[in-house]
Amino acid sequence: xxxxxxxxxxxxxxxxKTFQYTVxxxxxxxxxxxxxVTIPFGRGNKLIKGYVLELTDxxxxxxxxxxxxxxxxxxxxxxxxxxxxxxxxxxxTYGSTMINALKVVLPIKKLVKEKEEKSIVLRLGSDExxxxxxxxxxxxxxxxxxxxxxxxxxxxxxxxxVTAKLNVSPATIKAMEKQEVLSIExxxxxxxxANAGKxxxxxxxxxxxxxAASSIINDINSxxxxxxxxxxxxxxxxxxxxxxxxxxxxxxxxxxxxxxPEIALTYQTVMRFLKRFGDRVSMMHSRLSDGERFDQxxxxxxxxxxxxxxxxxxxxxxxxxLGLIVIDEEHEGSYKSDNSPKYHARETAIELAxxxxxxxxLGSATPSLEAYKKALxxxxxxxxxxxxxxxxxxxKVTVTDLKQELKNGNRSMFGEELKKAMEERLSRGEQIMxxxxxxxxxxxxxxxxxxxxxxxxxxxxxxxxxxGRKLMCHYCxxxxxxxxxxxxxxxxxxxxxxxxxxQVEMNVKKMFPYASVLRMDADTxxxxxxxxxxxxxxxxxxxxxxxxxxMIVKGHxxxxxxxxxxxxxxxxxxxxxxxxxxxxxxxxxxxxxxxGRADLKGEVIIQxxxxxxxxxxxxxxxxxxxxxxxxIAYRSLAGYPPAGHMLAVLTESASQDDARRYxxxxxxxxxxDIIKGRYGGGAALIGPSDATVGRINDIYRKLFYLKxxxxxxxxxxxxxxxxxxxxxxEKGIRVSFDVDPLKGY
Ligand code: ADP
Ligand code: ZN
Ligand code: ZN
Numbered sequence: 236x237x238x239x240x241x242x243x244x245x246x247x248x249x250x251x252k253t254f255q256y257t258v259x260x261x262x263x264x265x266x267x268x269x270x271x272v273t274i275p276f277g278r279g280n281k282l283i284k285g286y287v288l289e290l291t292d293x294x295x296x297x298x299x300x301x302x303x304x305x306x307x308x309x310x311x312x313x314x315x316x317x318x319x320x321x322x323x324x325x326x327x328t329y330g331s332t333m334i335n336a337l338k339v340v341l342p343i344k345k346l347v348k349e350k351e352e353k354s355i356v357l358r359l360g361s362d363e364x365x366x367x368x369x370x371x372x373x374x375x376x377x378x379x380x381x382x383x384x385x386x387x388x389x390x391x392x393x394x395x396x397v398t399a400k401l402n403v404s405p406a407t408i409k410a411m412e413k414q415e416v417l418s419i420e421x422x423x424x425x426x427x428x429a430n431a432g433k434x435x436x437x438x439x440x441x442x443x444x445x446x447a448a449s450s451i452i453n454d455i456n457s458x459x460x461x462x463x464x465x466x467x468x469x470x471x472x473x474x475x476x477x478x479x480x481x482x483x484x485x486x487x488x489x490x491x492x493x494x495x496p497e498i499a500l501t502y503q504t505v506m507r508f509l510k511r512f513g514d515r516v517s518m519m520h521s522r523l524s525d526g527e528r529f530d531q532x533x534x535x536x537x538x539x540x541x542x543x544x545x546x547x548x549x550x551x552x553x554x555x556x557l558g559l560i561v562i563d564e565e566h567e568g569s570y571k572s573d574n575s576p577k578y579h580a581r582e583t584a585i586e587l588a589x590x591x592x593x594x595x596x597l598g599s600a601t602p603s604l605e606a607y608k609k610a611l612x613x614x615x616x617x618x619x620x621x622x623x624x625x626x627x628x629x630x631k632v633t634v635t636d637l638k639q640e641l642k643n644g645n646r647s648m649f650g651e652e653l654k655k656a657m658e659e660r661l662s663r664g665e666q667i668m669x670x671x672x673x674x675x676x677x678x679x680x681x682x683x684x685x686x687x688x689x690x691x692x693x694x695x696x697x698x699x700x701x702x703g704r705k706l707m708c709h710y711c712x713x714x715x716x717x718x719x720x721x722x723x724x725x726x727x728x729x730x731x732x733x734x735x736x737x738q739v740e741m742n743v744k745k746m747f748p749y750a751s752v753l754r755m756d757a758d759t760x761x762x763x764x765x766x767x768x769x770x771x772x773x774x775x776x777x778x779x780x781x782x783x784x785x786m787i788v789k790g791h792x793x794x795x796x797x798x799x800x801x802x803x804x805x806x807x808x809x810x811x812x813x814x815x816x817x818x819x820x821x822x823x824x825x826x827x828x829x830x831g832r833a834d835l836k837g838e839v840i841i842q843x844x845x846x847x848x849x850x851x852x853x854x855x856x857x858x859x860x861x862x863x864x865x866x867i868a869y870r871s872l873a874g875y876p877p878a879g880h881m882l883a884v885l886t887e888s889a890s891q892d893d894a895r896r897y898x899x900x901x902x903x904x905x906x907x908d909i910i911k912g913r914y915g916g917g918a919a920l921i922g923p924s925d926a927t928v929g930r931i932n933d934i935y936r937k938l939f940y941l942k943x944x945x946x947x948x949x950x951x952x953x954x955x956x957x958x959x960x961x962x963x964x965e966k967g968i969r970v971s972f973d974v975d976p977l978k979g980y
Pocket of ligand 1: 475
């Protein structure tokens with residue numbers, strides 16, 4: 236570590252503009268990545284400040300020509316310091332280049348026109364407003380009704396929030412302005428949050444909530460920094476506990492980040508935080524432009540806000556004195572990045588909290604095995620919220636054995652029990668949700684005579700049939716005309732094999748022609764705002780039945796839903812990776828939590844071919860601990876995370892031969908060293924083989940896995956693999972790493 240690469244102006248465009256300096260001997264032991272240092276710069280050797288991005292043994296040019304670092308600013312409280320350190324940790328942990336890691340943690344600087352903050356203000360008195368509301372309802376002007384309802388309760392709303400989360404279009408707002416229902420003002424909402432937490436609508440925590448909140452706040456006040464796991468079913472009041480702790484943290488003048496999976500980041504959730512913390516709260520979501528995102532980060536940097544709510548990337552909000560990170564639904568797969576570095580927000584948050592001296596609260600109804608194991612091991616402190624707030628009871632859960640249905644001669648995708656329950660709900664005017672863990676009209680299209688499967692010409696996957704007589708590839712978007720004739724043998728008995736959401740919709744419409752049906756899946760939500768539109772239409776009772784993929788089971792409240800039907804629960808059990816049971820359990824538990832939240836009694840019917848599987852059984856019994864014990868035993872036996880650690884190494888190339896050759900050579904090199912015990916004990920290499928999808932977009936994919944009991948072993952092997960790929964660079968070959976992968980390849 237004799238040389239330091241230093242950046243003097245941090246911004247995305249400048250990340251590769253570093254300058255190399257010599258590290259004087261007396262600094263060699265103390266200097267580290269992220270340090271803020273003083274260096275002589277330019278011809279005049281003016282003393283300026285910069286950040287250490289990398290430390291290396293190799294000089295990029297003649298060492299005699301390099302200048303030396305003058306001093307290290309040891310008391311650096313600057314946020315960049317921490318973010319660079321975090322990037323360095325991400326690079327080491329997940330494998331990536333420093334530049335890629337930095338690009339993730341540093342906001343993209345884009346000059347945007349200063350945007351005025353607008354807000355919407357109600358202009359009507361309460362009587363008039365009430366009349367107007369009734370009129371909107373009568374005319375089925377649901378967007379207007381929604382906005383007016385919210386204005387009556389709030390008086391004033393943030394413009395951006397209304398368009399982004401309440402899903403009311405600017406045109407509608409304009410029309411209502413013309414009707415003199417509201418006016419648009421160029422002011423920010425919620426000016427004053429000095430009385431945060433003291434609002435009339437703050438709830439009185441119950442004993443379990445109080446126990447969790449007080450213990451965490453006591454720890455924080457006495458300087459103890461920990462990670463906490465709150466295990467509580469949906470509706471058990473976790474969010475109230477988060478808010479109580481956030482309140483304590485901002486009172487100390489520190490800041491908080493709240494991560495919520497984008498799909499669960501609903502208008503209601505954001506409103507709750509806004510009501511409690513006023514304009515100290517800001518929100519991020521993926522539809523923000525780079526410029527808007529940068530704006531939000533600047534507000535955080537200037538200290539204008541204290542709480543940032545958002546999905547994974549909100550973690551990198553540049554707060555000066557971060558006191559708390561909350562990760563709601565910590566088990567969600569969306570907390571892991573798909574791009575290099577493939578970081579997990581949970582682990583990264585804990586590292587970031589460490590750098591800031593902050594605390595972390597994880598919350599979930601179905602904690603990841605990773606988090607729960609650490610809680611049982613005492614590394615995290617565990618709190619359990621066992622009761623639902625109010626009278627909301629847990630729904631009754633029934634499991635239907637689809638094998639038995641088939642034996643009884645029922646070949647439809649609806650068992651007798653589900654059909655009967657649906658009829659009942661429809662006749663009572665209650666709502667129904669049908670959940671299918673698979674999208675599209677149907678699965679693969681194949682010939683029943685010769686077995687031929689119609690595949691994508693660019694990917695090793697079968698095409699799926701979609702409405703409008705099209706066949707589509709879900710990986711690359713390739714489309715072709717549908718066909719009634721087998722291209723292989725000419726037979727007419729070609730057909731779609733498996734049920735998809737579109738097919739469910741068709742069948743439901745056939746069974747209950749009088750019912751109105753909404754469908755939510757990747758196809759119906761492709762358009763901007765369509766996701767929110769479907770949800771609000773359903774919550775306004777504009778439809779009786781909502782059919783959908785996992786999107787519909789995540790974090791939405793529909794008080795009139797009294798029946799949740801899970802069509803083929805074991806579909807997700809057959810995904811073929813070691814997390815399939817965990818994912819299935821989570822989905823089923825969540826689905827079961829959707830019904831019966833209000834005073835109406837809820838029922839859940841789970842249809843499955845594997846009623847005896849522990850993931851199905853435990854979900855039906857809402858028995859998390861039972862599931863955990865079974866699953867952790869299996870993982871321990873097989874050495875899968877969290878019992879051990881894994882690394883997926885994927886080699887991609889347009890040439891199948893090159894991909895295979897390179898992947899095999901890399902695997903051989905590593906295997907040789909593993910056998911010699913060079914990386915520490917217990918490591919094993921599995922493969923290489925074709926990836927599950929062996930080709931995507933004409934790129935071939937070869938894969939092997941490494942398993943080891945210790946993370947340190949995995950890190951050493953990955954370092955060795957990275958060294959190999961650095962030294963054996965080949966054009967057209969890409970190797971990528973995924974530590975403790977959440978999905979199969
Ligand atoms: P979770 O985050 O676990 O799903 P929430 O915090 O959203 O649960 O609570 C569910 C509902 O119960 C919310 O409407 C919330 O305002 C309400 N609630 C939570 N705690 C209490 C309480 N102690 N007293 C009254 N209502 C509460
Ligand atoms: Zn055929
Ligand atoms: Zn394709």
